[in-house]
Amino acid sequence: MQVYALVGSSGTGKSHRAMVTAHKYGAELIIDDGLVIQGDRILVGYSAKKQPTRIGAIKVALFMGRDHAMKAREVLAELSPQRVLILGTSQKMVERIAVRLNIPEPSQIISINDVATPKEIRKARYVRKHYGKHVIPAPTVEVKRTFPETIIDSLQVFLHRKDKAGKKSWLEQSVIRPTYTSLGRFFITNNALNNIVVHALSQIKGINKPVKITITKSEEGVTIDIILSVYYGSNLEEVALRTQYLTKGMIEEMTNLGVTSVNIHIKDLKF
Numbered sequence: 712m713q714v715y716a717l718v719g720s721s722g723t724g725k726s727h728r729a730m731v732t733a734h735k736y737g738a739e740l741i742i743d744d745g746l747v748i749q750g751d752r753i754l755v756g757y758s759a760k761k762q763p764t765r766i767g768a769i770k771v772a773l774f775m776g777r778d779h780a781m782k783a784r785e786v787l788a789e790l791s792p793q794r795v796l797i798l799g800t801s802q803k804m805v806e807r808i809a810v811r812l813n814i815p816e817p818s819q820i821i822s823i824n825d826v827a828t829p830k831e832i833r834k835a836r837y838v839r840k841h842y843g844k845h846v847i848p849a850p851t852v853e854v855k856r857t858f859p860e861t862i863i864d865s866l867q868v869f870l871h872r873k874d875k876a877g878k879k880s881w882l883e884q885s886v887i888r889p890t891y892t893s894l895g896r897f898f899i900t901n902n903a904l905n906n907i908v909v910h911a912l913s914q915i916k917g918i919n920k921p922v923k924i925t926i927t928k929s930e931e932g933v934t935i936d937i938i939l940s941v942y943y944g945s946n947l948e949e950v951a952l953r954t955q956y957l958t959k960g961m962i963e964e965m966t967n968l969g970v971t972s973v974n975i976h977i978k979d980l981k982f
Contacts, residue, residue: 714815716797716805719823724835725798728826736821738796740787742808745771747783755786773804774811784813899966901926907965908935911957917945918954919981932969933962936976943980951975 715736719725729741741748746756756779774780787795795814799805802820809816823832904926912921919940927934935958941950955973962970 712792712815713794714797714809714817715794715819715821716799716802716817717821717823717826718799718802718805719832721800722836723823723832724827725823727835728823729796729798732821732826733796736794736796736819738794739792740790740795741798742783742795742812743798744768745774745779747786749790754790755782772799773807780811787812787814899968901928904933904935904962904966904968907961908937908958911961912937912939912954915950915953915957917942917950922978929971932971934972934974935962935970936974938976938978940979940981941977943982947977951977 715732715738717725717729717732726743729743732738733741739749740754747754756774770776771779774783797805797808797817799808802817805820806816827835905924908924908926909921912918919942922938922940923936924938925936927936937954937958939950939954941947954975958973959970962968
Protein backbone atom coordinates (compact mmCIF):
# COMPACT_ATOMS: atom_id res chain seq x y z
CA MET A 712 0.00 0.00 0.00
CA GLN A 713 1.29 3.45 -0.92
CA VAL A 714 0.24 6.27 1.39
CA TYR A 715 0.21 9.95 0.45
CA ALA A 716 -0.38 12.83 2.84
CA LEU A 717 -1.84 16.28 2.14
CA VAL A 718 -0.54 18.57 4.88
CA GLY A 719 -1.40 22.14 5.79
CA SER A 720 -2.42 24.17 8.81
CA SER A 721 -6.07 24.35 9.82
CA GLY A 722 -8.27 26.39 7.52
CA THR A 723 -6.01 26.37 4.46
CA GLY A 724 -8.38 24.36 2.24
CA LYS A 725 -7.06 20.77 2.50
CA SER A 726 -10.47 19.08 2.53
CA HIS A 727 -11.65 21.28 -0.33
CA ARG A 728 -8.78 19.98 -2.48
CA ALA A 729 -8.81 16.41 -1.17
CA MET A 730 -10.79 14.91 -4.08
CA VAL A 731 -8.70 16.58 -6.76
CA THR A 732 -5.47 15.55 -5.01
CA ALA A 733 -6.68 11.96 -4.53
CA HIS A 734 -7.59 11.79 -8.21
CA LYS A 735 -4.22 13.18 -9.27
CA TYR A 736 -2.27 10.58 -7.29
CA GLY A 737 -4.69 7.71 -7.90
CA ALA A 738 -5.69 7.36 -4.24
CA GLU A 739 -8.69 5.09 -3.81
CA LEU A 740 -9.47 6.19 -0.25
CA ILE A 741 -9.35 9.53 1.58
CA ILE A 742 -8.82 9.66 5.35
CA ASP A 743 -9.94 13.03 6.68
CA ASP A 744 -11.05 14.19 10.13
CA GLY A 745 -11.99 10.74 11.40
CA LEU A 746 -13.68 9.56 8.21
CA VAL A 747 -12.66 6.94 5.65
CA ILE A 748 -14.12 8.03 2.30
CA GLN A 749 -14.25 6.13 -0.97
CA GLY A 750 -15.54 8.10 -3.95
CA ASP A 751 -18.99 9.35 -2.96
CA ARG A 752 -19.37 7.12 0.10
CA ILE A 753 -18.38 7.49 3.74
CA LEU A 754 -17.29 3.94 4.56
CA VAL A 755 -16.62 4.27 8.26
CA GLY A 756 -16.05 6.75 11.05
CA TYR A 757 -17.69 9.82 12.48
CA SER A 758 -16.43 13.25 11.65
CA ALA A 759 -14.31 15.32 14.02
CA LYS A 760 -16.41 18.27 12.92
CA LYS A 761 -19.35 16.87 14.88
CA GLN A 762 -17.54 17.06 18.22
CA PRO A 763 -18.67 19.73 20.73
CA THR A 764 -15.09 20.76 21.63
CA ARG A 765 -11.89 21.29 19.68
CA ILE A 766 -10.03 18.77 21.88
CA GLY A 767 -12.67 16.16 21.12
CA ALA A 768 -12.34 16.95 17.42
CA ILE A 769 -8.58 16.38 17.54
CA LYS A 770 -9.01 13.00 19.25
CA VAL A 771 -11.49 11.86 16.61
CA ALA A 772 -9.28 13.10 13.76
CA LEU A 773 -6.43 10.99 15.20
CA PHE A 774 -8.66 7.90 15.57
CA MET A 775 -7.90 7.79 19.30
CA GLY A 776 -11.07 5.88 20.12
CA ARG A 777 -10.51 2.13 20.21
CA ASP A 778 -13.72 1.14 18.37
CA HIS A 779 -13.32 4.00 15.92
CA ALA A 780 -9.80 2.91 14.96
CA MET A 781 -10.72 -0.77 14.87
CA LYS A 782 -13.58 -0.25 12.40
CA ALA A 783 -11.34 1.85 10.15
CA ARG A 784 -8.62 -0.84 10.25
CA GLU A 785 -11.16 -3.51 9.30
CA VAL A 786 -12.34 -1.53 6.28
CA LEU A 787 -8.78 -0.86 5.15
CA ALA A 788 -7.84 -4.52 5.55
CA GLU A 789 -10.94 -5.67 3.66
CA LEU A 790 -10.52 -3.27 0.73
CA SER A 791 -6.72 -3.48 0.64
CA PRO A 792 -6.36 -0.30 -1.45
CA GLN A 793 -3.16 0.31 -3.39
CA ARG A 794 -3.11 4.04 -2.65
CA VAL A 795 -4.50 6.09 0.24
CA LEU A 796 -4.53 9.83 0.90
CA ILE A 797 -4.38 11.09 4.52
CA LEU A 798 -5.15 14.71 5.40
CA GLY A 799 -3.55 16.37 8.41
CA THR A 800 -2.26 19.63 9.83
CA SER A 801 1.33 18.35 10.05
CA GLN A 802 3.58 15.47 9.04
CA LYS A 803 3.58 14.25 12.63
CA MET A 804 -0.22 14.14 12.66
CA VAL A 805 -0.54 12.05 9.47
CA GLU A 806 2.16 9.69 10.72
CA ARG A 807 0.21 9.20 13.97
CA ILE A 808 -2.95 8.46 11.99
CA ALA A 809 -1.07 5.90 9.89
CA VAL A 810 0.17 4.16 13.05
CA ARG A 811 -3.33 4.12 14.58
CA LEU A 812 -4.74 2.53 11.41
CA ASN A 813 -1.91 0.02 10.93
CA ILE A 814 -0.94 1.29 7.49
CA PRO A 815 2.50 2.37 6.19
CA GLU A 816 3.82 5.83 6.91
CA PRO A 817 3.27 8.36 4.10
CA SER A 818 5.83 7.90 1.33
CA GLN A 819 5.11 11.36 -0.06
CA ILE A 820 4.13 14.52 1.80
CA ILE A 821 2.16 16.96 -0.33
CA SER A 822 2.00 20.51 1.03
CA ILE A 823 -1.17 22.55 0.61
CA ASN A 824 1.13 25.10 -1.03
CA ASP A 825 1.72 22.59 -3.83
CA VAL A 826 -1.97 22.31 -4.73
CA ALA A 827 -3.32 25.78 -3.86
CA THR A 828 -2.15 29.28 -4.67
CA PRO A 829 -1.36 31.81 -1.90
CA LYS A 830 -4.54 33.69 -2.90
CA GLU A 831 -6.67 30.53 -2.56
CA ILE A 832 -5.15 29.77 0.84
CA ARG A 833 -5.82 33.34 2.06
CA LYS A 834 -9.42 33.04 0.91
CA ALA A 835 -9.82 29.69 2.69
CA ARG A 836 -8.43 31.17 5.92
CA TYR A 837 -10.80 34.14 5.67
CA VAL A 838 -13.86 31.88 5.20
CA ARG A 839 -12.82 29.69 8.12
CA LYS A 840 -12.12 32.63 10.43
CA HIS A 841 -15.15 34.78 9.61
CA TYR A 842 -17.78 32.17 8.70
CA GLY A 843 -16.57 29.02 10.48
CA LYS A 844 -17.16 26.90 7.39
CA HIS A 845 -15.51 23.50 6.90
CA VAL A 846 -15.50 21.17 3.89
CA ILE A 847 -16.09 17.41 4.00
CA PRO A 848 -15.00 15.62 0.79
CA ALA A 849 -18.25 13.68 0.42
CA PRO A 850 -21.69 14.39 -1.11
CA THR A 851 -24.41 16.05 0.99
CA VAL A 852 -26.54 12.88 0.98
CA GLU A 853 -23.74 11.03 2.76
CA VAL A 854 -22.87 13.87 5.13
CA LYS A 855 -26.48 14.38 6.23
CA ARG A 856 -26.34 10.96 7.88
CA THR A 857 -23.60 12.31 10.13
CA PHE A 858 -25.00 15.83 10.53
CA PRO A 859 -28.81 15.49 10.55
CA GLU A 860 -29.27 18.79 12.42
CA THR A 861 -26.64 20.82 10.60
CA ILE A 862 -27.20 23.11 7.64
CA ILE A 863 -25.19 21.75 4.73
CA ASP A 864 -24.38 23.35 1.40
CA SER A 865 -23.12 21.44 -1.61
CA LEU A 866 -19.89 22.34 -3.38
CA GLN A 867 -18.93 21.16 -6.86
CA VAL A 868 -15.31 20.24 -7.60
CA PHE A 869 -13.99 20.04 -11.16
CA LEU A 870 -11.53 17.18 -11.78
CA HIS A 871 -9.85 18.66 -14.88
CA ARG A 872 -10.75 15.70 -17.06
CA LYS A 873 -13.65 14.62 -19.27
CA ASP A 874 -15.70 11.45 -19.26
CA LYS A 875 -16.27 9.13 -22.23
CA ALA A 876 -19.04 11.38 -23.55
CA GLY A 877 -16.68 14.34 -23.56
CA LYS A 878 -18.38 16.06 -20.62
CA LYS A 879 -16.51 17.69 -17.76
CA SER A 880 -16.17 15.57 -14.62
CA TRP A 881 -17.47 17.08 -11.39
CA LEU A 882 -17.63 15.71 -7.87
CA GLU A 883 -19.82 16.96 -5.04
CA GLN A 884 -18.48 17.96 -1.63
CA SER A 885 -20.24 19.37 1.41
CA VAL A 886 -19.80 22.59 3.38
CA ILE A 887 -20.80 22.57 7.05
CA ARG A 888 -20.26 24.61 10.19
CA PRO A 889 -19.03 22.45 13.08
CA THR A 890 -20.42 22.73 16.59
CA TYR A 891 -17.05 23.75 18.04
CA THR A 892 -16.62 26.78 15.76
CA SER A 893 -15.76 30.02 17.57
CA LEU A 894 -18.76 31.65 15.96
CA GLY A 895 -21.01 29.68 18.30
CA ARG A 896 -23.62 26.96 17.83
CA PHE A 897 -26.93 27.15 16.03
CA PHE A 898 -29.96 24.91 15.97
CA ILE A 899 -33.15 24.61 13.96
CA THR A 900 -35.84 24.30 16.61
CA ASN A 901 -38.87 22.03 16.36
CA ASN A 902 -41.04 25.14 16.50
CA ALA A 903 -39.41 26.47 13.32
CA LEU A 904 -39.89 23.10 11.61
CA ASN A 905 -43.50 23.01 12.82
CA ASN A 906 -44.16 26.40 11.20
CA ILE A 907 -42.74 25.14 7.90
CA VAL A 908 -45.06 22.10 8.04
CA VAL A 909 -48.08 24.32 8.77
CA HIS A 910 -47.14 26.51 5.80
CA ALA A 911 -46.91 23.43 3.57
CA LEU A 912 -50.30 22.16 4.73
CA SER A 913 -51.96 25.52 4.00
CA GLN A 914 -51.19 25.01 0.31
CA ILE A 915 -52.87 21.61 0.01
CA LYS A 916 -56.46 21.51 -1.18
CA GLY A 917 -58.73 19.26 0.87
CA ILE A 918 -57.15 19.77 4.30
CA ASN A 919 -59.36 21.36 6.95
CA LYS A 920 -56.62 21.77 9.56
CA PRO A 921 -53.70 19.96 11.19
CA VAL A 922 -54.87 18.39 14.45
CA LYS A 923 -51.37 17.58 15.70
CA ILE A 924 -47.83 17.77 14.35
CA THR A 925 -45.03 15.79 16.01
CA ILE A 926 -41.41 16.25 14.93
CA THR A 927 -38.67 13.85 16.05
CA LYS A 928 -34.95 14.31 15.33
CA SER A 929 -32.45 11.46 15.31
CA GLU A 930 -29.03 10.57 13.93
CA GLU A 931 -30.71 9.44 10.70
CA GLY A 932 -32.72 12.63 10.18
CA VAL A 933 -36.15 14.10 10.90
CA THR A 934 -39.37 12.12 11.29
CA ILE A 935 -42.67 14.00 10.98
CA ASP A 936 -46.05 12.67 12.17
CA ILE A 937 -49.10 14.66 11.11
CA ILE A 938 -52.69 14.11 12.26
CA LEU A 939 -55.13 15.78 9.86
CA SER A 940 -58.73 16.83 9.62
CA VAL A 941 -59.78 16.58 5.95
CA TYR A 942 -62.85 17.91 4.10
CA TYR A 943 -65.46 15.33 3.16
CA GLY A 944 -65.33 14.42 -0.53
CA SER A 945 -61.56 14.80 -0.84
CA ASN A 946 -59.47 11.99 -2.26
CA LEU A 947 -57.76 10.88 0.96
CA GLU A 948 -54.89 9.05 -0.72
CA GLU A 949 -54.17 12.03 -2.92
CA VAL A 950 -54.25 14.44 0.03
CA ALA A 951 -51.93 12.21 2.06
CA LEU A 952 -49.40 11.78 -0.77
CA ARG A 953 -49.45 15.50 -1.56
CA THR A 954 -48.87 16.24 2.14
CA GLN A 955 -45.89 13.89 2.28
CA TYR A 956 -44.35 15.26 -0.90
CA LEU A 957 -44.76 18.97 -0.10
CA THR A 958 -43.79 18.66 3.58
CA LYS A 959 -40.60 16.74 2.82
CA GLY A 960 -39.70 19.07 -0.02
CA MET A 961 -40.14 22.27 2.00
CA ILE A 962 -38.26 21.02 5.06
CA GLU A 963 -35.29 19.83 3.02
CA GLU A 964 -35.22 22.89 0.76
CA MET A 965 -35.53 25.47 3.55
CA THR A 966 -33.34 23.82 6.20
CA ASN A 967 -31.20 21.22 4.38
CA LEU A 968 -32.15 18.67 7.04
CA GLY A 969 -32.75 15.12 5.85
CA VAL A 970 -36.35 13.91 6.23
CA THR A 971 -36.54 10.16 6.83
CA SER A 972 -40.34 9.85 6.86
CA VAL A 973 -43.59 11.83 6.86
CA ASN A 974 -46.38 9.79 8.45
CA ILE A 975 -49.96 10.93 7.80
CA HIS A 976 -52.90 10.07 10.08
CA ILE A 977 -56.38 11.24 9.00
CA LYS A 978 -58.42 11.59 12.16
CA ASP A 979 -61.76 12.94 10.95
CA LEU A 980 -63.72 14.44 8.08
CA LYS A 981 -65.13 17.97 8.00
CA PHE A 982 -68.54 18.27 6.33
